[in-house]
Amino acid sequence: MATVDRAAQPGTTTATPAAKRKTFTPRRYVIPAVAFLAVLALWQLIIVVFHVPRFIAPSPIEVAEALRTQSGLLADNTWPTLLEALAGFLVGNVIAILIAIGFVHNRTFQQSIYPLAVTIRTLPIVAISPIIVLMLGMGFTSKVAIAALITFFPTLVNMVDGLNSVDQQALELMHVLSASRWEVFRFLRWPTSLPYLFSALRIATTASLLGAIIAEWIGSNSGLGYLILAATYDYRTPLLYATMAVASALALALFGLVSLIEHYAVPWRQTTGPGGS
């Protein structure tokens, strides 16, 4: 493209990213959908052919049946989990972002806190969760705390990397312009870190749901986590599978929502920036 420098027309060059974005061919959706349906059909076939008892593994039709008949029960238990996950997502990510910003501007702070954060990360979440429930009680707060904790670490690491990934010459440019530390942050570090942040946020969507569900296992009488345990103990296997389907759909929806926000918040990522989505 360098050789056509002056010959390039505004119309043709501005069309490039639009063309890149326009890869929504039917093929992209039809093939995975067909594969998904084929797996469901195979599953149904195996259950029927081998006479698998319902309490061990239900057929897809029975799961669909449970989704339909138990929709009220599922919805009642989806809301608490969704709220815990969203609150945990928000709290965990905001704290991670603030600490990452602190790290980049104060080395002593980073040197004292970073190893501690890594240590906390090495503790298995299923081991910490009962401790948090003991401290914060069986209510909403402990669930939010566990969801926050599980989302915190990936965001912290990615955000520190993102804020530090600024180009050396860009920093020199800021120096030549006599930019203040705040201006370097606002004009350079923060936008540079956004693609990294969104990578972490996409991971955090599923992680926060996982955190909420694990927290509900420890002690709760509502939520998808509670429903999974209750359905398992009662051998209501179709309901167990239906609950999993709901949890999975919820995670996909949150993941899609974050990707959608990213599409508008980081539009330059389509042409530059680290890694594609």
Place this chain on the structure above:
Amino acid sequence: MLESRAAQPERGARGLVHGSDGVAITLERVNMAFDQHGAPLHVISDLNLTVRQGEFVVLLGPSGCGKSTLLRLVADILQPTTGTITVLGKTPAEARRERALGFVFQQPVLLPWLTAEDNVGLPLRIGGWGQRHTPAATPAELLRLVGLEGFNRARPGQLSGGMQQRVSIARALVSNPRILLMDEPFGALDAITRDRLNEELLRIWSAVGCTIIFVTHSIAEAVYLPNRVVVLSPRPASIRRTVEITLPYPRLPAMKDTPQFLEHSAALRAALEEE
């Protein structure tokens, strides 16, 4: 838009350059050493240089000789170990804070999330410069000056390397610097784009009338562009020879085949190669 700036006599448009006696930059006994694993790495040795206002000076030297470091000393990105640097009668730090210096890097260093026009306007937003000063030319006018009219809304990722470097030149000019420091700005471009941008740079220089220090290791650029070439020795850099380029302005691509041009090339090559 730019007439008012070009009309200022001390700026010196092309042809007037030799008549202006104002001094833009002086370096006196400048030494620079970096600390490399505890041992000092001597990069610049006892360098003295004076650049007149409105002059176009090329610093020519082998790769890694310290010419980029020299430019960074003038821009106050680095500080010399010993010696004095004066920029328009002030310290480099004062000149930097007054935006007397524009810097064009080897890479365009554009912010990918800003449009071409917003990239050019970035220096006006930093420190509220645009509110306290009236720029001689708006970002849109500067984009036209560098030949990018119609690309105002384009993002850097949509522009070719040559176009990106044009944007970065416009950005360096937006806060009316009296001195433009250019660190191998066309080194990463292909030969055709490079030749074209050399022509454009001469046109921009004559329109703006600023002082330019241009670092390169290309002999062709060193003959085509400047009033004067300063040939540097390998590290630690010191001035090996200064060559006045007597070719008249406006310089045209056809001049590259003239005996005079080839003589200058030969002289510079000899200066680079001498032991």
